[in-house]
Amino acid sequence: MKMRPSTYLVITTLVVTAVVIAYSLTYPYLESKLLPVLVGSILFILTGIQLIKELRLPEDTSAPMMERAPEYGLIECAPSAAWIVGLCLAIYLFGFMASIPVFVIAYIKSHGRGWSMAIGVAASLTAFIYVVFIELLQVDLHPGLFMDFLS
Amino acid sequence: MIIDGLIEGLSNIVDPVLLGLMFLGVLIGIFVGFLPAVSGLLGTALMLPAIVGMKPLMALPFLLALHAVSYTGGSMTAILVNIPGTGPNAATLIDGFPMTQKGQAGRAMGAAIASSSLGGMLSVVFALIFIPIVIPLVRLLYSAEMFFIIIMGLSFLAVLAGSSPIKGLMAGGLGLLFSFVGFQSTTGIPRFTFGSVFLLDQLNIIAVVIGLFALPELIDLATRRKTIALCESAGIGGWTDVWEGVKDVFRHFGVFLRGTVVGYIIGVIPGVGAETAPFVAYGQAKQASKHPEKFGTGIVEGVIAPESANNAKEAGALLTTLAFGVPGSAVMAILLGAFFLVGIVPGPEMLTDNLGLSFTMLLGIAVANVMAGIVCLAFAPFATRITKVHPDYLFPVILVLGLTGAFAAGAQILNLAVVVWFGVMGFFMNRFHYSKPAFLLGFVLGMLFEHYFWHALNLQGPFFFMRPVSLLIILAIVLIFVIKPLKAHFRRASRKRPITEA
Incomplete structure (x- = not known):
């Protein structure tokens, strides 16, 4: 067993x-x-x-209920999970509009891509979020604890 | 009188100004539906101030067009990035996203767009034909009947369970337990909130779906560092693929038709919830399929069934709202507000004195679906290009859109914590093969299950099921699960007989 x-x-x-x-x-x-x-x-x-x-279940069984060997181990998945948790924390502390461009640039650059693409994607995405969510849909995006504290 | 109303509705709907306004509504509807987690509800609410001062004949079809097609837009994000554009699109991603991973995004989108648009149109035909029958029938539905309709939905847990029934039922049970978080509907007692005000209002379904489905896929995408379409040789889904998906709807016409009927019937019943219809349609398609084991692996029937139900429920929901003046959903409540805003009082008179306007709105849903189908089919080949974008760019974009959508869905920052929590759950459910659709079905129907159970018990006593309509629904539930094994048994028996006789 x-x-x-x-x-x-x-x-x-x-x-x-x-x-x-x-x-x-x-x-x-x-x-x-x-x-x-x-x-x-x-x-x-x-x-x-x-x-x-x-x-x-015997140890060497291949019965259907036994889990398939995962393609990636927990260690390999940890960095991606850390990026997700990091972004959530950043949003909580610094708000959407400050965290999004920084996160996008940091992620793309850390994966060895060029500055122009990193800044381009970050700027486009931030502009999209601003125009659609703040201007058109009138959603009050979370400003962040830090911003709240400053104001 | 009905023919006069129909003719008046037809002459109203061909007004070029109205058609232009409806086209604008369709574009807005597709856009808000396409945005992860932003539903037609928000779009409809935001457009309310715009209709002040408009004639009812212009304002109401415009709003309906906006809302009715938002699910068509929502199917695209579900298929392409595993994030449902709107709550009811959650059932579409079960097979839609695996199709994208197999390099069949174009086909999946073609099937989704065609089935949702055609389903929306066909349901209008149903609505027009069955007005005299449906309205008296809806009057017969009480809490007991609603309860058994929810039970019918929950019984599909066994179908969604997959290869391991115990694991599937465990997932469904967990979903039910999570649905109990928040205020209990009849007593107002807060449950499993641990003192948190945020949890009093129950868990937001959009945040749960994004966490459960999108986050594990995002982790996989970023770790794998390969495009969403796992099949490298696959195309990006051009016109041919999209058209193939459209043809699939006709190849699987039975699946489409049953999905549309399920959607229409559930739409007519007020208070059953928009998310119920696509899941029931999906479960029913799987139950009736000759190859149920392939559902969830990326087959086109798994896209056609929920999408045909999605748009089909709108004509049914409108009919009930018009006839009784009772909104069956949050969107219908907003529409009811719009009715008052333009000076129309919904109620039985809508099907007598204001029949022309009622038919204009119903026909408006059909026309909006045609428009949405054309716009989305034109857009689909371009949208599928997303499946070939490198994860280094796609991961941050999808993550940001998903989290922003989860926040916008309830304007609560703690929704991000819900996303992460269910992301972890979804990750382990993927790893150990627990059915996420079964969990979601339990979660979606759990609240309604409890609500109607107590209402039926309090209003009709412990023998609340001893009503003709309830007994009919119970019989239907039994038949759904008995017919297929019985047919298989008789088929086997008839095959054996000649051998025995020989």
Whole structure:
């Protein structure tokens, strides 16, 4: 019996579901707790069955339920994920209009592309966001905590 | 009287000024639909001030044209970059994006544009033919019937589950649980909000879809550093490919027709939700298919079914809004506001005294769909070029548009956190083969499921299902899942018989 990466996911789901059921039971009215408890319980049973299936699988099986070997490992995917989280944080702190051009230039340059393309793409995208979202659709794009603090 | 109204509607709709105004509405609708996460709802709301002072005959078809075709624009982003332009386009990306990865973006777009436009037109024909039947039928629908219609939608979880039913049902169950976040509809008790005001208003579907579907693909795109079209030898999707997609709609005419009927019926029923129709149409197409295992791998039927339902539901939704004066969706609520703004009071009189205007609006939907089809087909070969752009440029552009769209969808900065959270979930669901469509179906229908369940129970008691229409819907659910295995069983039995007899 060997723990696979997918088994950890199933165990996490099992624990989360148990917490959801316990948490739902604390709600005051039947209307607010019945369906979360019911759905949570069904999910708990299904997850338990899945866990047993995974633990019973032989190590070298190629059964369809076993996960396919991923094309890229977590380490290889980490830089892309970091760019995404970085942009979200930058938007939160400095707002959309400041973060977008800096992010686009930084990303394109760090991948070995020329300045002209980096600046061109950044300028076009920022202009597009400004014209469409701010001017035409009148969306108040988040100004950023830092900008809020300065103002 | 109906013929007179139809003739008046036809003579109104050929007015060049109205056609020009509707064309403008179509262009705006396609544009707002094409923008990731910006829906026709926002476009319609923004255009409200523009109709002040206009005649009802000009203002209402203009707004309807704008809204009715936004889903056609939305299908393009779903197919090309895995971000649905509008919420109801989420079902299109299940097969649309894999087709793009296989180098068939042009074909997928041709199929999506043709099926959504033709579906929109055909639903108008349905609306015109079935007005006398549909209106009395809608009056028979109470919370119990709505509940069983939602159950019918949820029953397609088993179809969307894929090769591993337990994993599929787990994903659907998780989706249902996430739909419970926020205020409970009948008691007002906040659930799973952990003290956050942001979570009181439930999770925004656009942010969830962008996180679940787009983020994992973006990570894959940036890590792989190859174009979206994985097949290097594939073309960029010229006219031939787009036209091939259009022809696909006629090759799979049954899928298209069933999708349109599903869309129209769900559109007629107020309060079932715009996202329900395409998912039910997709699930139904998969259920009825001879090769259901291919759904989700990038087949054209998986694009035709949800897209034909998408535009088809608008004629149905308009009919109910006109007849009862009760908006079935957020957009219809805005349109209802527009009615009052130009001095029209919706209600049963719209189908008697104002029949000419009602027919003009219905025909307007058909004409807008024709216009949208032509504009989008002309634009499609150019749009598909995006699939050959290097990820070094595409990744930041799609990411920025996706995050800006997610923010704009609810004007909440914490939507970005929702995107990231569901991005992580989507990443692991991809890796370990959990069905994301099943999760989304659970999430979309979960809120409605609970709402109608308690309404039916409170209004009609514990035997709320013992009503003729409810029992008919229950029978339909059973038949959907029993007919196919029964047919297969009888086919096997009839094959064996001659051998046994011999």
